[in-house]
Amino acid sequence: MAFPLTVNNLTVAYQKKPVLEDISFRVPEGKLIGIIGPNGAGKSTLIKAILELIPSITGDVAIFGESYKKTRKRVGYVPQRESVDWDFPTDALDVVMMGRYGHLGWFKRPDKKDKAHAMECLDQVGMSQYAHRQISQLSGGQQQRVFLARALAQDAEIYFMDEPFVGVDAATEKAIIALLMKLKSQGKTVLVVHHDLNTVKEYFDWIMLLNVKLIGIGPTEKLFTKDYLQKTYGGSLTMLDSNTSPIIVSPR
């Protein structure tokens, strides 16, 4: 059986200095994986390079054993919320419907079935009562949920999420994580760029530590340790107690 995601020797550089260097890893099925690392570690870049949104210098990516071009329909993507202008003339349901576009193909319009499906996805993120609200009238957390619902509408088997927890309140965060757990229990693979080290243990069964190079990937209990985190954050990390207490990332 092919792995949901295999990355070999991936290197990405915007200028001369690489943003990601020689990344190789494999992801097994049905894991909820947190991608963790300091600012500028290349977390978002990794997702974008895997999805071929930005060119990579070397390396190849296989999703379910094939190139991304062939497996697009099995991949769901949640970009950063700030990446779009929310004052766009459309409503929440319409944005979720965009998740169906990849399945529709050229010139075809979404039909009733797609609409019903989109509505269902909105319902899953608890947003069905906002279906016809203009998207700029939604709060940050609601916008994030709409993006999540759009990814659900893609009916994917592997999901990439770029900082879905940024700028959302605690209730939304809990709702999102419950949904991610549900996806995982359905055997889907979810990769999430994550910032808050305090919730890592609670949320993810696997983590990927990234700082330009891949520091490590594997079960959270194995990798979420003082040694590994200090390797990732380069000494700018203070852990009060390696087991339970909050983690502080202090300025260099």
Added chain:
Amino acid sequence: MNWFSLFLDPNTQWILMGSMLLGLSSGVIGSFAYLRKQSLMGDALSHAALPGVCLAYMLTGTKSIFFFLIGAIIAGILATAAIGYITRNSRIKQDSALGIILTVFFGVGIVLLTQIQHSNSGNQSGLDKFLFGHAASMVKLDVYTIAGISAVLVVLCFLFFKEFKLLSFDPGFAKGIGLPTILLDQFMMLLIVTAVVIGIQAVGVVLMAALLITPAVAARYWTEKLHVMVILAGLFGAFSGFVGTVVSSMVNNLPTGPLIVLSATVLFIISVLAAPNRGVLAKTRLRVSAKSEYQPLTNQRVKEKSL
């Protein structure tokens, strides 16, 4: 009855038809340019079209829309490539790059235009109208061409509506699901250049950008639905074309372009003021009513405190 006879004149009917179709198609295409924050790109492309059109005339010696289109497209590609190159390879931001390229191309265009006017070929009359447009100089064949191309533009926007919508809202996601975003981007650019070229005779290169953007911005005020906005922008454009052409044919020798743009601007001002929800008046009314509803509450609180 000056008014009435104007509409009975078949020549005027043709010209009106041409201007309205032009307004319709540029409003529709302009909506996407506006939503993609490429309003200035429309400006750059229309100014860049001038040297292309002049060169096309100098090389072929005919005033054919087809050759103009080729010239304008080549100039447009050069201009966008230059803007892209400057933005990528220097610290100059896109707005400054646009400013530089727009003026350079327009300057070259004016030089070429002057050159043509001082040359001896007998066919050059009417070229000076490229700047501000002269709808009355359109003949039946021109109107046919404009109508045909406008129809194609509108149909293309209809066919690619879903793709254009996604590309305008979230280009990253569009690329992720496999849309050829770079190709679609170029395609949209091509549509804009085409709209500029068919607008040269009626509106002129200088003001074509306004006919692309103003109806779209005005339409945005009235609706929160993209398809409604696109249709409205088309209607606003057509209406502007109609009014501008009528006024310019009633008053002798007034260029059509500025009048069409002025009519579009009037529509825009009305939209800014009177549109529901987004308009200034609606917003003020909302603020006042919110204030008056809140007032008794605050008074009460003050009373309670003083007690």
